[in-house]
Amino acid sequence: STHVVADDRRTRKLLLHREEIDKLIGEVERKGYTLIPLALYWKGRHVKIEIGLARGKQEHDKRASEKERDWDREKQRVMRARNPPA
Numbered sequence: 887s888t889h890v891v892a893d894d895r896r897t898r899k900l901l902l903h904r905e906e907i908d909k910l911i912g913e914v915e916r917k918g919y920t921l922i923p924l925a926l927y928w929k930g931r932h933v934k935i936e937i938g939l940a941r942g943k944q945e946h947d948k949r950a951s952e953k954e955r956d957w958d959r960e961k962q963r964v965m966r967a968r969n970p971p972a
Contacts (some may be wrong), residue, residue, distance in 0.1 A: 913939055 900907060909957070913919040918941065922965040 910939065918942065 902910075910921065912961045914921060919939050920942055922938045922940050923935050930937055
């Protein structure tokens with residue numbers, strides 16, 4: 887048959903100028919930044935992605951976020967126990 891099933895896990899070409907790619911690689915490898923996908927959308931038959939460059943969280947930031955997440959879960963648990971569904 888002439889129908890070929892494409893491998894959906896293959897690497898994709900990053901359509902940027904060489905200088906842009908070099909700058910992003912330098913930021914990620916040397917300065918410890920991370921590339922974050924901000925948005926993913928279709929434009930015609932192409933899928934486009936907006937990427938952002940961000941610095942990772944410090945250890946104390948991670949602990950604070952985890953504490954806040956745990957507290958939010960605890961609040962939800964208490965509110966459900968107080969107001970049983972009708």
